[in-house]
Amino acid sequence: MTVKLRKFPYPFRGAIAICNDCDLMTRESFQKIHAFLNTAESTEFGDGLGLDIADSVFWYNNNPYEPDQLAYAGLDGKPTRDAGFIRECIEKGRIDCLHAYGDFSHRGGFARKHAETAAEEMEKRGISFRVWLNHGDRHNFQNIAAEYLPSLGDTPEVVMTDGKTYPVWEYHTDITTALGVRYFWNHTLTEILGQDRPLSRTAYYRELAAGSGSGGGLFAALVDKAGSLFPRGSFMSRAAKLTVENSGVPVFGGNDLLIPHVLGDGRPVCRFRRWGHWRTDTSEALGEMLSGENLDTLIRREGYAITYAHFGKRREPAGPLLPDSLVESLKRLKGESENRIWVARTSRLLEYNRAWRAVGGSSVFRAGGKTGDAIHLVYDAGGDPLAGTSPQDETKAAAGLPPVEELAGLTWYFDGDYPPRVIHGDRDADFRENPPDHEGMRSITLTGNYL
Numbered sequence: 001m002t003v004k005l006r007k008f009p010y011p012f013r014g015a016i017a018i019c020n021d022c023d024l025m026t027r028e029s030f031q032k033i034h035a036f037l038n039t040a041e042s043t044e045f046g047d048g049l050g051l052d053i054a055d056s057v058f059w060y061n062n063n064p065y066e067p068d069q070l071a072y073a074g075l076d077g078k079p080t081r082d083a084g085f086i087r088e089c090i091e092k093g094r095i096d097c098l099h100a101y102g103d104f105s106h107r108g109g110f111a112r113k114h115a116e117t118a119a120e121e122m123e124k125r126g127i128s129f130r131v132w133l134n135h136g137d138r139h140n141f142q143n144i145a146a147e148y149l150p151s152l153g154d155t156p157e158v159v160m161t162d163g164k165t166y167p168v169w170e171y172h173t174d175i176t177t178a179l180g181v182r183y184f185w186n187h188t189l190t191e192i193l194g195q196d197r198p199l200s201r202t203a204y205y206r207e208l209a210a211g212s213g214s215g216g217g218l219f220a221a222l223v224d225k226a227g228s229l230f231p232r233g234s235f236m237s238r239a240a241k242l243t244v245e246n247s248g249v250p251v252f253g254g255n256d257l258l259i260p261h262v263l264g265d266g267r268p269v270c271r272f273r274r275w276g277h278w279r280t281d282t283s284e285a286l287g288e289m290l291s292g293e294n295l296d297t298l299i300r301r302e303g304y305a306i307t308y309a310h311f312g313k314r315r316e317p318a319g320p321l322l323p324d325s326l327v328e329s330l331k332r333l334k335g336e337s338e339n340r341i342w343v344a345r346t347s348r349l350l351e352y353n354r355a356w357r358a359v360g361g362s363s364v365f366r367a368g369g370k371t372g373d374a375i376h377l378v379y380d381a382g383g384d385p386l387a388g389t390s391p392q393d394e395t396k397a398a399a400g401l402p403p404v405e406e407l408a409g410l411t412w413y414f415d416g417d418y419p420p421r422v423i424h425g426d427r428d429a430d431f432r433e434n435p436p437d438h439e440g441m442r443s444i445t446l447t448g449n450y451l
């Protein structure tokens, strides 16, 4: 008998999330766009697609140039007239990402007290978030620091030249992780289509070069390869890295969707990679990213893609709210979502990917015994990207077996005569049986409920 973990939920062969930064969105544009994306109503863009595409939200908006952007509260903490609408969207699963604590571009103004006030309101209303997306320019001190982007959101204190320690005015990640946020996007953008698949260093540069249509990737590949022959951190290794970066090509740093990360305050979380291009982040560009060719490539590579998208940004601002080319692409995606590409909101894809790594691969099938034939769900801290490694301690903190609803979608090929039981802790987890997939193999999928 064969029991083998499938990469994606049946029947899918690739996965995509349209992960939108809510910049420039108003309540009106949000309603119109999401009616098309999420419902079956007839809309100005055609029949609604009914896809699981969620969005992000600004809690505050302090951008002096974009006063009409959708936001939950004023800087004084008072809910705006759109707060009820936003809560409704969160409840319906149409908003699942916090776009930082809001838009503080051009003017700054974020302080820890804003996080405290937002958290109070969220607790009162039973709102929580799993995903954080950094936003905007250098004035957004609330952002999570990246290697090349210093920021203050996860820095609890600074030591001044006189040796005195001061708490950082903008620090908030103790509050934010307590709200449930575990997946942080801190500007890790990749032009490589398809995360979480085997990708060698050489193949990485080859794909980059093919994507940009330049030979730059090949040069970078050679220099990076030469640098890798020297010890890590040595002068030659660092010189190679610098040369690659100066040629405008990002140095190969793996291709996992989730990357274990320790915040500046020592809290273990995950970062994630988003797919897209810095220079072209408009609606028109999203339409091009979702071309038939790219969707085929994603399936061939059996990869994940969390897109870097801005429904509110237009190359041709005078045109319709969604350009025709993007509407066409989204309809194509709808077609693929029937049985080839799993289209799911960002938080769902990230949660699934984490469960696949932390539980799916380590779970074991045992024939007979006390439970009879059964797949036992086993937690593996070593495989869990969220378990993290604290800077003081090299051992991974065991977060324990996640609740069954976070494991929904895990799928095993199963060729026995009857489906086995699936045991979560000491209870039976609910699953459904699937017909043969494109490889002619039957499988079972966890539904995220207890029997």
Ligand SMILES: [Zn+2]
Binding pocket: 021, 022, 023, 099, 134, 135, 136
């Ligand atoms: Zn943004």
